[in-house]
Amino acid sequence: MKKYDVFGIGNAIVDIVTEVEFDFFEKNNIEKGVMTLVDEKRQLELMKVIDMKRSKMSGGGSAGNTVVAASQFGGKAFYSCLVAKDELGKFFLDDIKRHGIDTNLTHDACPPGHSGRCLVMTSPDANRTMNTFLGVSSFLSPEHISESAIISSEYIYLEGYLVASPKGLEAMKEAKRIAEKNKVSVALTFSDPSMVKYFSAQMTEIVGASVDLLFCNEEEAMIFTGTNSVTEARTRLREVARRFVITQGENGATIFDGDTFISIEPYKVKAVDTNGAGDMFAGAFMYAITHGHSYAEAGKLASLASSKVVAQWGPRLETAQVKNILADLGHH
Template sequence: MNLKKIVVIGSSNTDMVIKSEKLPAPGETVLGGTFLMNPGGKGANQAVAAARLGGRVTFICKTGDDLFARRAEEGYRQEGIDTAFMLCNAEVPSGVALITVDAKGENCIAVAPGANNTLLPADIEQARSEIESADLVIMQLEIPLETVICAARIAHESGVKVLLNPAPASALPEELLRMVDVLIPNRGEASALTNIEVTDWETAERAARVLHGYGVGSVLITLGAYGALCFDGSECTHIAPFKVKTVDTTAAGDTFCGALCVALAEERDLVQAARFASLVASISVTRLGAQNSVPYRREIDDIRVAQL
């Protein structure tokens, strides 16, 4: 099988995770819990998810010159990810995220971006040929916006499909949105981009149509336990959720995005790709951690066989 190339451009972090009974309120100390140190970052999570699901992945990112970077690079290589454009800035540390997860699987996250903030358009120009030869490119917003715009322009002008996960939520120029083939916000991000409070299917559909009006090709709004809403520019499709017991929602959205990339690279239509991504993400929330929670393709195939 001739695998299409997926280029992921984004953040590489190390996640410091504490699993506790509850999330601390401001000024509160919560004792007890389990500590884990895992590789993370939205870009890295999506790259790992796509690679584990069978995608041919190149990851473009920037780290510091430290232990976190070396551990991350070794991990990416073990996943089969091309790290030729994993760049280094020795003057700043690698990105770090502090994550607390409660007994219900909800989380709060604080991120120190470090070297992620120094991935600049000049770095993207170094990877121009890699982007131009891709079949699709996916990005997030844990790197500078000017960098995202630069990469989107290169991909768009080369006829490469552009996917954007607008996380964390941020105002986006229409210049960028007009170059996006598939926008993948969650309900909060869709609300922030449209000023429509997304609370149900009706408001999600309204938000999707507004985003399409900004110039986005297709919109896929993830709605957590309610599934997802897919708008292809003409009609909306509701993607039903898979019923599971949630342990940790960290990186569920990133897993969804990585899985969506793989399904699109396998030439499924957007609705089929979203259903595949929803299944993969539903497995990830039953496990603790970011990249640790991402399933492998064989696990997905085993589930499908069991359902036959």
């Protein structure tokens, strides 16, 4: 039995979650519905025009949210990331440790500078638009990878956002190399349609011959495969992933377990904020498959967990909510 169920690598980001109206995007020249990388000057400009008093701060980052979810459900996780020796960096590391997750960092040894932060703007249609300033996280590189932690894990989980950084891409490739050499399974999330659209060559490079488990939504699946339907996309994805999950929002999800396609029914809820739904799905799913559950059972757990996330503000659940989900599905 391995020490860790999941070794995650990704950006260490503190989320600033706020509500905006539809006209906010046009007024401030923001592309709605995607994640856009911005410099610090641009982000500070936006923070001046939103209502910061009504905004909520929380630990974030795509893979960060996923390893927290896996840990909350009962898994053991390790997270490789990079923060600065500042208040936001301390906030992030304290949050990770509070959830029982091991990391490569101590705050005292962190570099000077600014930690990454993400302005998450939620519109009335419950869609999230993100403007992210990576700060020192953009310097995440192979030197921040713990080979011993990877070897001690069942899965590594690679965050697609890292392909936007040359150093981040190198870190992903190194983690994948170590995993494959030591027969550790490789999971990848595309993270966002913009990553597949604007960094398709880098994403194809990290996929390589294949990955063991791929997470994506239907838009990402179609962009990556150059197809016009989920049915076509899932056929093409079989060429690059041994197993995969395509999340489909209010239509549930489609899972390929290596042999057959499994349809996962959605849990009907009123969505108020879709931020973190895919991250939660991946975290709950990876907890389940590393704890003896079938892909169908894992999909059901992940679907219920992500439905709870979209029905509230913020990308994470409280411990009591996680316990209720496990009880509802008879998991122990």
